Amino acid sequence: MFQKFTPPFFLLQITTPPQKNPPPDFTTGYQYPVTINPPPRAELFTRIDMVMLAVLMLMTAYFILYKRSRREVRLISLFSLLYFGFYRHGCVCSVGSLQNVAMAIFHNGYALPLSVGVFFILPLLFALFFGRVFCAAVCPLGAAQDLILQKARRVPVWMDETLSVIPYIYLGLGTLFAATGTVFIICEYDPFVAFFRLSGGAMMVTFGILILFLSTFIGRPYCRYLCPYGVLLRWAAAWSKWKVHVAPEKCIQCHLCAESCPFNAMRMPVPDEVRPSRKSTRAVLSRVLWLIPFLAILGGVTGRLASPLLSHVDITVQTADRVWKERHGLVHGETLESQAHRANQIPDDLLYAKAAKIRRTYTLYTTIFGVWLGLVFGLKLFFITTRHRWDDYDADPAACLACGRCFGYCPSEANEKYAEGGVYIKGNLK
Amino acid sequence: MAAAENKKTRREFIADGIRTGGLIIASGAIGALAASSHAEDTVWQIDPYKCTNCGLCATSCVLDQSTVKCMHAFAMCGYCNLCSGMLRPERVGNTIEAENVQCPTFAIQRSYVENPYFQYVIDENLCIGCAKCSKGCDAFGNGSLFMQIRHDRCLNCNQCSIAEVCPAQAIVRVPAGKPYLLKSKIKQDG
Ligand code: SF4
Ligand code: SF4
Ligand code: SF4
Ligand code: SF4
Ligand code: SF4
Numbered sequence: 001m002f003q004k005f006t007p008p009f010f011l012l013q014i015t016t017p018p019q020k021n022p023p024p025d026f027t028t029g030y031q032y033p034v035t036i037n038p039p040p041r042a043e044l045f046t047r048i049d050m051v052m053l054a055v056l057m058l059m060t061a062y063f064i065l066y067k068r069s070r071r072e073v074r075l076i077s078l079f080s081l082l083y084f085g086f087y088r089h090g091c092v093c094s095v096g097s098l099q100n101v102a103m104a105i106f107h108n109g110y111a112l113p114l115s116v117g118v119f120f121i122l123p124l125l126f127a128l129f130f131g132r133v134f135c136a137a138v139c140p141l142g143a144a145q146d147l148i149l150q151k152a153r154r155v156p157v158w159m160d161e162t163l164s165v166i167p168y169i170y171l172g173l174g175t176l177f178a179a180t181g182t183v184f185i186i187c188e189y190d191p192f193v194a195f196f197r198l199s200g201g202a203m204m205v206t207f208g209i210l211i212l213f214l215s216t217f218i219g220r221p222y223c224r225y226l227c228p229y230g231v232l233l234r235w236a237a238a239w240s241k242w243k244v245h246v247a248p249e250k251c252i253q254c255h256l257c258a259e260s261c262p263f264n265a266m267r268m269p270v271p272d273e274v275r276p277s278r279k280s281t282r283a284v285l286s287r288v289l290w291l292i293p294f295l296a297i298l299g300g301v302t303g304r305l306a307s308p309l310l311s312h313v314d315i316t317v318q319t320a321d322r323v324w325k326e327r328h329g330l331v332h333g334e335t336l337e338s339q340a341h342r343a344n345q346i347p348d349d350l351l352y353a354k355a356a357k358i359r360r361t362y363t364l365y366t367t368i369f370g371v372w373l374g375l376v377f378g379l380k381l382f383f384i385t386t387r388h389r390w391d392d393y394d395a396d397p398a399a400c401l402a403c404g405r406c407f408g409y410c411p412s413e414a415n416e417k418y419a420e421g422g423v424y425i426k427g428n429l430k
Numbered sequence: 431m432a433a434a435e436n437k438k439t440r441r442e443f444i445a446d447g448i449r450t451g452g453l454i455i456a457s458g459a460i461g462a463l464a465a466s467s468h469a470e471d472t473v474w475q476i477d478p479y480k481c482t483n484c485g486l487c488a489t490s491c492v493l494d495q496s497t498v499k500c501m502h503a504f505a506m507c508g509y510c511n512l513c514s515g516m517l518r519p520e521r522v523g524n525t526i527e528a529e530n531v532q533c534p535t536f537a538i539q540r541s542y543v544e545n546p547y548f549q550y551v552i553d554e555n556l557c558i559g560c561a562k563c564s565k566g567c568d569a570f571g572n573g574s575l576f577m578q579i580r581h582d583r584c585l586n587c588n589q590c591s592i593a594e595v596c597p598a599q600a601i602v603r604v605p606a607g608k609p610y611l612l613k614s615k616i617k618q619d620g
Contacts, residue, residue: 021508021572028544032504033551037610038582040473089585096588110603111468118460125456128449184589197585199494236452239445315599340482340598 046115049088053122053138056080060137060402061130065242068413070404073136077143085140090196094119094134095141095229096187098171099178106179106365123229127236131243135223135233136402141192142223145215146403152219152262160264161384163225168376171228176369180361182314186228219262223401238398246406248413251392258393260409265399267390284385292378296371303370304363311362320355323348472603474590478576478613480600483565487577488558490592497583498559498592500537500552503613506574509547514570515563516540516550532562554580576613 056076063072084090092100097120104112123134135142155163174186187193191208194200200208214221223230246257246266258268311317319337326338327348334342341351395406407413463469476487476498487498512524516538521530526540537556543549552563552575559577567575579590579601593601604611 020570021510023505023507023572024509024547026544026547030543030547030549033549035501035504037578037612038580040471040581040584040586040606040609043471043606046471089587091585092588100588111466111470112463113471114460114463114466114469115471117463117469121456121459125452128452183594187587187589188591188594193492193587197492200492201591239448241445241449315597319597336484336486336597340484343482344480344598 045088046113049084050115050118050122052083053119056138057123057126057130057133060133061126061242064133064136064244064402064404065130068248068404068407070407073404074147076137077147080138081140081143081147083140084138085144085192085196090140090190090193091187092116092119093140094123095139095227096184096190098229098232099174099184099186102175102178103181107181110181124232124236127233128239129241131237131240131397131400131402132233133402135230136404140196141190141227142220142401144192144195144212145220145222146401148212148216149219149262150216153217154259155218155264157264160224161380165376165380166225167228167231169373170226171231172369172372172376174228176310176365177313179365180311180314180358191222219264220401224263234398237400240397243397244395244400244402244404244406246394247392247410248407250412251394251410252412253392254411255393256411257406257409260406261395261400262405263399263401263403265396265401266406267394267396269390269392281386285382288378288382288385291381292375295374295378297374299370299372299374299377300367301370303366303368303373306370307363307366308359310366310369311359314355314358314362316351317355317358320351323351471606473579473581473586473606473609474584474593474601475579475604475609475611476577477600477602477611478578480598481561481564481577481596482598482600483561483568483577484597485561485565486595486597487592488560490595491559492585492587492591493583495583496559496592497580497585498577499554499557499580500559500561500563500575501578501612502550502552503574503576504549506572506613507550508572508574509543509549510571511546511548513538513540513548513550513567515567515575517566519566519570532566534558534560534562538563550575574613578610578612581609 056079060073060076063069063076084093092115097116100110100112100116101120103110123138126133137143137146170186174184177183177185189204189207191204191211194204194208195212211222246260253269258266260266312321315337319341322331322335322338323341325331326334488496491497512526516533517526517530518532523530528536531538535556535558537553537558539551539553541549541551561577564573564575564577567573590601593599602611
């Protein structure tokens with residue numbers, strides 16, 4: 001009996017027979033205990049989620065675009081935060097779903113679940129018609145930031161423009177790592193999940209607290225300077241059929257709403273005398289237009305060069321690298337990964353081949369990622385140099401989060417229910 | 431003025447086109463997903479034949495209490511007198527005294543079945559998923575103890591944070607309708 005517990009360890013690693021102690025034939029009628037394996041949350045739940053998503057967005061669209069009222073939208077925000085955030089623990093959300101979609105398209109062997117597909121598509125579809133009503137009150141991430149916003153400090157325009165490039169980079173990176181099947185970084189570094197679950201690692205909790213703290217005096221920092229899904233929503237909302245308009249009828253240029261948007265989404269008219277002349281604009285434009293393809297190529301080349309670095313995020317590539325180095329005596333000792341590789345008795349060549357394949361996909365995808373970055377910077381320059389055409393004050397449909405805060409500032413609104421406490425408008429006069 | 435009007439209608443025309451296109455693509459995609467038999471929800475699970483019992487499961491779950499627990503494939507178990515999952519390899523003497531038990535929470539309950547066999551049951555509420563026992567069982571026993579994500583506890587994160595660190599890449603997406611990857615005698619024999 002005894003010796004079977006103490007054979008030399010190294011022998012066991014290689015020559016373990018499937019079963020060392022044959023299961024007994026019981027003579028006393030012993031029955032194996034029954035183990036209950038609880039199923040995951042019923043599929044019914046994901047159905048409810050989808051319906052909830054659609055209904056809440058419809059309600060938000062109704063209250064913002066038709067009723068022009070913010071009060072109900074706050075309630076919907078609160079509900080979304082409680083339901084999608086705290087009750088459903090923030091998974092799956094539309095922001096993360098874009099990675100599932102990328103993986104389903106580019107990575108073999110992953111089928112997109114219906115619920116995830118719906119979470120990805122519906123908010124975009126709604127944005128095409130009603131603007132970003134998803135952001136207004138349905139996204140739990142947005143709701144968490146929005147509900148704790150006190151008095152928003154204005155972010156200087158140069159800083160706002162610079163930081164707003166980050167979501168495009170993040171979107172590219174998130175797609176890259178999802179398309180290669182490596183990891184979902186947007187989920188892994190979601191600053192709100194730790195908060196929704198009231199549990200999490202020290203780093204993510206700190207990050208979450210930091211973002212929430214910033215949200216109290218900067219309007220939705222995650223939405224504006226990080227959210228990768230927001231990029232897609234911007235594109236869709238720019239073409240929306242029904243848009244948020246600050247003035248219910250016609251803007252009378254009273255300037256009262258100029259500072260009302262905490263998210264820098266208000267477009268201001270540019271007086272004629274400040275507007276650069278057509279000619280000078282055109283000169284700048286032609287230079288910028290020429291820059292765009294140049295930046296795209298530069299980005300592509302850089303992306304390709306960065307491919308070995310980026311592919312090292314992949315655990316198979318890492319393991320292959322490590323095992324190769326260990327084999328060639330370049331490093332000493334084992335990592336958990338190389339240990340696991342040996343324990344599972346996978347031939348080294350198989351691992352190397354797998355890693356090489358992943359590296360090849362990376363070469364292609366990082367090149368595309370680089371081109372994307374080049375285009376983003378180029379187009380950003382282009383839009384900075386051209387965006388000066390508005391005659392009235394109004395919400396920029398792409399940036400507007402449809403929160404409804406600005407409605408109360410417009411004197412044409414002529415409705416007391418927006419003048420919270422009666423000093424709402426006055427207190428913000430400059 | 432006329433030019434401006436013209437431009438506006440052109441823009442509106444393009445916008446209408448984009449919206450119609452978006453609507454068609456969106457309904458097509460959702461319809462295709464709804465009709466597809468592969469579009470079932472997925473959940474995370476540990477492939478016990480890949481898991482190397484590294485112990486990261488205990489500390490890497492987003493929840494403070496890991497959802498990963500040890501499970502027992504009783505049909506594979508040798509019902510050993512001295513369980514190499516329960517007891518430390520470097521134990522002092524062959525007793526089941528507390529100092530020889532390797533489970534940090536004493537989650538493994540040993541009970542007599544019939545001579546010379548003993549049954550080992552994991553108390554799931556005590557288990558912290560450290561994989562010490564399954565490591566011992568894999569090394570010196572039949573490998574009947576193995577780690578699984580328990581779905582009454584798992585939040586089904588879109589990115590399981592254990593999957594990200596698992597050195598054996600043992601954590602995989604499985605269909606929600608078949609959420610466990612159990613070890614079985616048949617598989618092990620074959
Ligand atoms: S911008 Fe992103 S995080 Fe913010 S509300 Fe919209 S989808 Fe949510
Ligand atoms: S509704 Fe008004 S205040 Fe709210 S995001 Fe849009 S422009 Fe800004
Ligand atoms: S992290 Fe992976 S190898 Fe380690 S115990 Fe968990 S499943 Fe097993
Ligand atoms: S040794 Fe670890 S994995 Fe095994 S029962 Fe105890 S706590 Fe659970
Ligand atoms: S999916 Fe989330 S809750 Fe479930 S085991 Fe992984 S990290 Fe833990």
